[in-house]
Amino acid sequence: MDKFLPRLPFADWIDNGVDWLTETFGSVFDGIAVLLETIVEGSVDILALVPSILLAVIFALLAWLISTRKIAIFSLAGFLFIDYLGYWYPMIQMLALVLTSVIFAIVIGIPIGIWASQQATTRKIVLPILDLMQTMPAFVYLIPAIFFFNIGVVPGVVASVIFSMPPTIRMTILGIEQVPNDLIEATDAFGSTTWQRLSKVQIPLAKQTMMAGVNQSIMLSLSMVVIASMVGAPGLGAKVYQAVTQLKTGVGVETGVAIVIVAIILDRITQSAGTKNQGGNK
Structure with a gap:
């Protein structure tokens, strides 16, 4: 092939x-x-100030309010088990990384999803980019992040935001597009503006689907935070990386069990948050 076409230096x-x-x-x-490092370190410092037992109880009460009693009990037992194993502070570091990544993924992803749902041209541009983001190997995101932000917590957060954002955008587009046409026609007949239609009809009805996207973003962020330990991101992922390199x-x-416990708790809570207002949680 090189005989006929010269190789371009991509x-x-x-x-x-x-x-x-x-x-x-x-x-x-x-x-x-500086902004990301301040947010993550500030979150870790705040969470570390709270005694582990008290913080476990707070998470359990939150799970009880949002989810079910079983999830609340599992949350309490799970966090206390992590503390018993001696991984409480690394768990807090990982949780701060995940929450920071997911918050930025939501703040950036949901507006893009809303915009793409209302503009066909924007949707045609955004969807191929999302395909590229979701098929690109996760390790590739770490390379430019290191060049731009050096080694440490920041490239881990940036890579996690990019890696976890596509589900939020996709599910926002899907949820808004699935709103029945007769409701859209009714709002148009009453003279509603685009923002009124979105805020009063489309977004409330799409909330469950959008929360499913947030749930997937949390799971992807958890997996990416573990990978990001290779470039200096702290937390349970760093413990896993050390165990692999030292054959422990x-x-x-x-540490793998601790990560699974956190993943199950976050997964069940966000799933329940998406169905509670829809009458799916009792």
């Missing part, structure tokens, strides 16, 4: 583009890094 173009972005917008990336099977299993 890799060199990408490297030159990354270098140009780093030199041109270095101050912007530094500001983003017991530590790896313990």
Whole structure:
């Protein structure tokens, strides 16, 4: 094939583009890094101030209010078990990373999803980009994040935001598009504006589907935070990485179980949050 078509230097173009972005917008990336690092470290400091037993009880009460009594009991027992194993502080670090990543994914993703649901041209542009984001290997996101933000907590958050954002955007588009046409026609007949139609009809009816997207974003963020430990992100993922590099099977299993417990709790709570207002939770 090389005899007929010369090989284009795509890799060199990408490297030159990354270098140009780093030199041109270095101050912007530094500001983003300071913001994200401040948010994560501040969240960790706040959570660390609360005694582990009290924080476990707070999470259990939150699970009881949003979900069910069984999930509340599991949350309490699960967090106390993590504390018993000695991984409470790494768990807090991981939780801060996940919550920060998911919040930014929601703040960025939901407006994009709403915009794409209302504009066909925007949707045609956004959907292929989402396909690329979801099929790209997770490790690839760490490479530019390291160049822009160095090693540490910030590239882990940035990579997690990018990796976990597509489900939120997709499910927002899907939920709004699934609103029955007769309701849309009724709002138009009453002279509602686009914002009134969205805020009063489409978004409330799409809330359950949108929460499903948030749920998936949380799960993807959890998986990415573990991978991000390879570039210096703290938390349980770092413990897993250390266990793998040092061949400590017991530590790896313990930290893996702790991650699974956190994942189950977050998954059940967000699932219940999406169905509660729809009458799906008793």
